[in-house]
Amino acid sequence: MAIQRKKITVVGAGFTGATTAYMLAQKELADVVLLDIPQLENPTKGKALDMLEASPVQGFDSNIVGTSNYEDAAGSDIVIITAGIARKPGMSRDDLVNTNAGIMKTVCENIKQHCPDSIVIILSNPVDAMTYVAYQTLGFPKNRVIGQSGVLDTARYCTFIAQELNVSVEDVRGFVLGGHGDDMVPLVRYSNVGGIPIEKLIASDRIEAIVQRTRTGGGEIVNLLGNGSAYYAPAASLVQMSEAIIKDKKRIIPCIALLEGEYGYDNLFMGVPTILGGDGIEKIFELDLTSDEKAALDKSAQSVRNVIQIINI
Numbered sequence: 001m002a003i004q005r006k007k008i009t010v011v012g013a014g015f016t017g018a019t020t021a022y023m024l025a026q027k028e029l030a031d032v033v034l035l036d037i038p039q040l041e042n043p044t045k046g047k048a049l050d051m052l053e054a055s056p057v058q059g060f061d062s063n064i065v066g067t068s069n070y071e072d073a074a075g076s077d078i079v080i081i082t083a084g085i086a087r088k089p090g091m092s093r094d095d096l097v098n099t100n101a102g103i104m105k106t107v108c109e110n111i112k113q114h115c116p117d118s119i120v121i122i123l124s125n126p127v128d129a130m131t132y133v134a135y136q137t138l139g140f141p142k143n144r145v146i147g148q149s150g151v152l153d154t155a156r157y158c159t160f161i162a163q164e165l166n167v168s169v170e171d172v173r174g175f176v177l178g179g180h181g182d183d184m185v186p187l188v189r190y191s192n193v194g195g196i197p198i199e200k201l202i203a204s205d206r207i208e209a210i211v212q213r214t215r216t217g218g219g220e221i222v223n224l225l226g227n228g229s230a231y232y233a234p235a236a237s238l239v240q241m242s243e244a245i246i247k248d249k250k251r252i253i254p255c256i257a258l259l260e261g262e263y264g265y266d267n268l269f270m271g272v273p274t275i276l277g278g279d280g281i282e283k284i285f286e287l288d289l290t291s292d293e294k295a296a297l298d299k300s301a302q303s304v305r306n307v308i309q310i311i312n313i
């Protein structure tokens with residue numbers, strides 16, 4: 001009897017979607033379905049075939065197909081949504097809200113019909129608000145609707161700390177709380193290098209500079225690229241989340257989760273530390289925060305609420 005492989009569908013075959021599909025296949029996490037709109041069916045099939053033809057060279061056996069038909073997504077264990085427009089220099093993520101909310105609703109209606117048992121990971125921006133739209137449309141339990149921001153924001157934060165100290169990124173631990181906007185909250189007090197608190201190793205003005213660069217890390221890439229936004233690190237982040245779910249690793253990963261009283265917020269999707277495993281978000285950790293940290297998180301939460309209020313679909 002043939003081995004039943006896991007299946008992951010990536011909706012949106014643009015920069016982030018295609019890169020994610022390729023990384024998932026390289027790691028042999030699952031067979032991959034790459035899905036875009038009917039007008040882009042041939043380019044989507046072409047990207048998938050091109051990736052598949054790399055498999056003999058790279059030595060992976062995951063299958064990859066391109067499609068615009070949601071029937072091909074049926075039975076997916078995970079659906080990753082990257083569909084939507086990306087910002088350009090001079091724009092904020094929030095400028096994308098109504099265009100992408102419309103796209104999110106259409107995509108999620110299809111996922112609800114064809115992949116009712118899947119765990120859904122949302123990337124499209126503004127991602128906290130888009131995760132809320134997805135949750136409303138899908139009607140899935142909250143553990144199966146997850147937004148990606150914290151892995152990426154934390155990765156940027158850890159990159160900058162490793163650069164500052166000229167040490168391995170592998171030894172840097174930290175995480176970023178809050179919404180995926182310029183007022184996200186890198187938690188300095190909980191950050192360390194090889195177990196040593198960063199406050200003992202880096203001067204406070206340099207830490208502040210790292211925190212600020214992390215907050216505007218997406219914009220830094222947008223300005224450099226000139227016509228789109230980051231995709232290598234976002235794709236790597238989606239793959240780490242998918243791996244935690246597919247392998248039931250129970251990793252402690254910051255994810256956008258539905259808060260129902262945690263940290264004092266209700267009915268709000270925002271980035272918090274979670275356990276990510278086979279059931280999706282299996283637990284949310286509530287950390288003790290100082291009054292300054294809580295005030296920063298309140299500001300970030302308010303920004304997320306402000307965006308949700310202008311959704312008009």
Ligand SMILES: NC(=O)C1=CN([C@@H]2O[C@H](COP(=O)(O)OP(=O)(O)OC[C@H]3O[C@@H](n4cnc5c(N)ncnc54)[C@H](O)[C@@H]3O)[C@@H](O)[C@H]2O)C=CC1
Pocket residue numbers: 011012013014015016017035036037040082083084085086087096100103106107122123124125126127148149152180228229230231234
């Ligand atoms: N949460 C995060 O940390 C990050 C979020 N993003 C967001 O991810 C989204 C995608 O970014 P990119 O891949 O760079 O954009 P892109 O423009 O390269 O690709 C988007 C793709 O979505 C497709 N699409 C549009 N409507 C669709 C629909 N109804 N069904 C299926 N596919 C549809 C487009 O045809 C296009 O191929 C953007 O909103 C961007 O802001 C990007 C990086 C990080």
Ligand SMILES: O=C([O-])CC(=O)C(=O)O
Pocket residue numbers: 086087093125152180217218219221222229230234
């Ligand atoms: O900045 C953007 O528009 C894309 C994104 O969310 C990121 O790279 O953090």
